[in-house]
Amino acid sequence: MSRMAGRVGRSEGPWPWLAAGSVALSLLLLLALLTLLAVRGLGHFWPAPLALVTLEDGQRLAGRAVHEESVPGGEARERLYFTGNRDLAGDIWTWVPVAEIASRAFPEELVVLERRRWGAFLGRLVALEGEAGRREGQAAWPALQARLAELEALRGERDRLREAVVTPLVRRLERGPDAAAEAELARANARIRELQADMAGDTLVLESVDGRRLTQPLEEVLRALRPNAMSPVDKLATWGREVWRFLSEGPRAANSAGGVWPAIFGTVLMVLLMSVVVTPFGVLAGIYLNEVAHQGRFTHLVRIAVRNLAGVPSIVYGVFGLGVFVYGIGGTLDEWFFAESLPSPTFGTGGLLWASLTLALLTLPVVIVATEEGLARVPDHQREGALALGATRVEMLTRVVLPMTAPAMLTGMILAVARAAGEVAPLMLVGVAKLAPQVPVDGDFPYLHLDRKFMHLGYHIYDLAFHGGDVQAAMPLVYATALLLVLVILVLNLTAIFLRHHLRARHGALPRH
Amino acid sequence: MIDPLPPRPDPGRQRWRHGRDRLATLLISAGGVGVVAAVLAIGVFLAVEVVPLFLESRHGIDWRGLWLPQSVEGHALPQHRWQPEPLAPGEPAHYGMAPLAWGTLKAACWALLFAVPLALGAAIHSALYMPRRLRARLKPTLELMEAMPGVVIGFVAGLVLAPYVERHLAGALALPVILPAGILLAGGLRTTLPARLRRRLAPGWAGIWLMPWLAALAALVLWGSPWLEEALFAGDLRGWLEATLGLDYAARNAMIVGIAMGFAVIPGIYALAEDALSGVPGSLGEGAQALGATRWQTLCRVVLPAASPGIFSAVMIGAGRAVGETMIVLMASGNTALMTLNPLEGLRSMSATIAIELPEAAAGGTHYRLLILAALALFAFTFLVNTLAELVRTRLRHRYRRLEGTA
Structure with a gap:
């Protein structure tokens, strides 16, 4: 058809332009979606300037401008500020009519504190009180920075102790009395108490911009920033640190703050388990359908059926997983092996294993179809040549045909993984959890807990966006999570596309018949 | 370096090789049959779970009661x-069940209404006008669009697009009129440009250079939405809709679902339609053009009729995907089980209902079995539609081959 490509004559009328416009519109939609996710998702971690806003009536507030919209039914516009200070103000958002703003300033001394309770504090730092005495004014900020770094180190040591020493010891003691372990545990606990004591003791004196004072125990403070005083390089460094925290930390404050590490881990683990199941079986079925089965009408029908299963809605697979895996097989396993813990189910409820199996079933057609396509691409004379040289069928398959098909199988597997990583609907039925801070792999026998529920990036998006308390506060995190998920899937798909392209190029060079 | 007389193979080894071959073939067959059976078991399971609903009297369900x-x-x-x-x-x-079935079909219809013109237009443009190099880039890009997870599209539709459209309703409703007009305007303006610039803006690349123009136009319309509303509806479009047309407005409505789900099904329809169009033997189109037809006339009279079964199957597959899509409907539709024609009200689809309610429904109960019935309906519908599409496509491929053979 492209031989006809050339110039649109004037006589062709408006339709060719509308057709071209639909290409532009589709691409534009895709571009808009990606840009929105990228800008909002990455922008959230940038330390935005803090404005000190003075209103006409003399009221003052400090906050980060979030967005602006016009008041319904009028010309007036309102701006939403994130003002934090839940403990002082009761709400962390403030709507300000733009017309009433008398002045805006960006004073350097405004601080943002991220706290374990009550969320963020926005205001001024008055003093740091501690064992080393009271430091005020200019000296307070460097002292606070230094002390926070110390606290971070202490916290790290405590968490390591808890994880590496205390938890295994407790598990050992659960199995039976053990004097050595008890002594060791007592020592570790004493050290933890020491660390806790080191952390406590300091307090911050804070002042909000409307003049209210607040004393804040320092151990509750996680981070302190003065965004208005930062240079672009500092901001970039902070941005990088925040992105890393988002990727490596667990969620806090009912999922509305912190990171998504357990969700990343859960998604990856589930997808890995799934590909371990789906690849061999899919490849086996593909080989059977293409190389072993009698190529009659029945095989043709089976092939169409398998192909069409790729189009069956994912939620139907979820229903199948719930009915067969969870209630059927899981319930039976519970009766046979975990009868002592009934009625609370072990495998008779959604979990990692059932989720991976359901998704394996869901992606099986993808792998089968890709394998079959790869096999069909191998020219028949290659097979005939191998057989003529005396190879048995299995030798022909393993030595000649399968090596040539390997990239196709890999493509199928990658596409399956990409599809599985983005599927959420079936997981809602077979084992995803809103919050599961314990990842399903730990040092406790049998190390990999297939019966546990797990967190998933896609479900995390749904849950944050639709079941969280304060959607406005969760939105930046939703954007960031969505961006992460989309990036993972795009990279997987691009790899598959690249592989397929490479494959075509390679097989294009082979003589056909 | 071939030995003219290869050594005679050892008979024991030979037997072992053949035994191994037979065993491996058996294993592959068993595995293959097992996998295929497991995959096909889905339909059987759903049917078996649904049957007690109508046989056991405790459920008190009869077929007519579900739908009337x-x-x-x-x-x-x-x-x-x-x-x-x-x-x-x-x-x-x-x-x-009627409101759920209604919601499902309504969402799918709006999605197709949005997606089919765009996808077919894109397929026609890329099959007929685009240079080969650009087409080779466009295809993977749209494949990436297909890979966008439903949960992300649903989130953007439900939490970003829906409130935005609610605030810029007049502009959003004006877009379907203004954008096509803008495209035609661009086409018209191009003819008045100096020849050098016109060559730069080749029609084959129109899919690319129209993008900034359309983006600017859309931004302008949405930005001017309050003035538009002021000028045409005295500043209260929603009041006007309710008073004049009797349409209620919900922020998450069928229109939003249609746009979001349309976005998700465009690439699928595009890929199949493009395959069908560019698979039409070139000799047909060349013959028509040689007789003096323009390319668009060739398309309408020759290529489209030849490819119509393929386009039909593309739309069918899009419909199958739209009917079963869960997360987008769940997040963008408001999930209200209504039975209205109003595109500006919410809806509740079968798939979203299953996702919300099945985890809470007691296994074996009436509610549970009804949800499985819904799943069976989705399964049967998509399976039938896809099989139909596949059969049509196979037949089409034969036809093309025949046409090429006689040409």
């Missing part, structure tokens, strides 16, 4: 009502 309006306390006329958990203890539950 039932009497509801407090209403004079029978109502369609999906209310599986009674509002208060003692009240009856209502199992009317």
Whole structure:
């Protein structure tokens, strides 16, 4: 058809332009979606300037401008500020009519504190009180920075102790009395108490911009920033640190703050388990359908059926997983092996294993179809040549045909993984959890807990966006999570596309018949 | 370096090789049959789980009761009502599947209404006008669009697009008129440009250079939405809609679902339609052009009729995907089980209902089995539609081959 490509004559009328416009519109939609996710998702971690806003009536507030919209039914516009200070103000958002703003300033001394309770504090730092005495004014900020770094180190040591020493010891003691372990545990606990004591003791004196004072125990403070005083390089460094925290930390404050590490881990683990199941079986079925089965009408029908299963809605697979895996097989396993813990189910409820199996079933057609396509691409004379040289069928398959098909199988597997990583609907039925801070792999026998529920990036998006308390506060995190998920899937798909392209190029060079 | 007389193979080794071959073939067959059976078992499982619903009297369900309006306390006329958990203890539950089926079809129709023109237009443009190099880039890009997870599209539609459209309703409703007009305007303006610039803006690349123009136009319309509303509807479009057309407005409505789900099905329809169009043997189109037809006339009279089964199957597959899509509907539709024609009200689809309610439904109960019935309906529908599409496509491929053979 492209031989006809050339110039649109004037006589062709408006339709060719509308057709071209639909290409532009589709691409534009895709571009808009990606840009929105990228800008909002990455922008959230940038330390935005803090404005000190003075209103006409003399009221003052400090906050980060979030967005602006016009008041319904009028010309007036309102701006939403994130003002934090839940403990002082009761709400962390403030709507300000733009017309009433008398002045805006960006004073350097405004601080943002991220706290374990009550969320963020926005205001001024008055003093740091501690064992080393009271430091005020200019000296307070460097002292606070230094002390926070110390606290971070202490916290790290405590968490390591808890994880590496205390938890295994407790598990050992659960199995039976053990004097050595008890002594060791007592020592570790004493050290933890020491660390806790080191952390406590300091307090911050804070002042909000409307003049209210607040004393804040320092151990509750996680981070302190003065965004208005930062240079672009500092901001970039902070941005990088925040992105890393988002990727490596667990969620806090009912999922509305912190990171998504357990969700990343859960998604990856589930997808890995799934590909371990789906690849061999899919490849086996593909080989059977293409190389072993009698190529009659029945095989043709089976092939169409398998192909069409790729189009069956994912939620139907979820229903199948719930009915067969969870209630059927899981319930039976519970009766046979975990009868002592009934009625609370072990495998008779959604979990990692059932989720991976359901998704394996869901992606099986993808792998089968890709394998079959790869096999069909191998020219028949290659097979005939191998057989003529005396190879048995299995030798022909393993030595000649399968090596040539390997990239196709890999493509199928990658596409399956990409599809599985983005599927959420079936997981809602077979084992995803809103919050599961314990990842399903730990040092406790049998190390990999297939019966546990797990967190998933896609479900995390749904849950944050639709079941969280304060959607406005969760939105930046939703954007960031969505961006992460989309990036993972795009990279997987691009790899598959690249592989397929490479494959075509390679097989294009082979003589056909 | 071939030995003219290869050594005679050792008979024991030979037997071992053949034994191994037979065993491996057997294993592959067993595995293959097992996998295929497991995959096909889905339909069997759903059917088996649904049967007791109609056989056991304790469920008290009959086929007509599910689909016809039932009497509801407090209403004079029978109502369609999906209310599986009674509002208060003692009240009856209502199992009317009709609103769910309606919601599913309504969402799918709006999605197709949005997606089919765009996808077919894109397919026609890329098959007929685009240079080969650009087409080779466009295809993977749209494949990436297909890979966008439903949950992300649903989130953007439900939490970003829906409130935005609510605030810029006049502009959003004007876009379907203004954008095509803008495209035609761009086409018209191009002819008045100096020849050098015109060559730069080749029609084959129009899919690319129209993008900034359309983006600017859309931004302008949405930005001017308040003025538009002021000028045409005295500043209250929603009031006007309600008073004049009797349409209620919900932020998460069928239109939003249609746009979001349309976005998700465009690439699928595009890929199949493009395959069908560019698969039409070139000799047909060349013949028509040689007789003096323009490219668009060739398309309408020759290529489209030849490719129509393929385009039909592309739309079918898009419909199958739209009917079964869960997360987008769940997040963008408001999930209200209504039966109205109004595109500006919410809806509740079968797939979203399953996702929301099945984890809470007691296994084996009436509610559970009804949800499985819904799943069976989705399964049967998509399976049939896809099989039909596949058969049509196979037949089409044969036809092309025949046409090419005789040409």
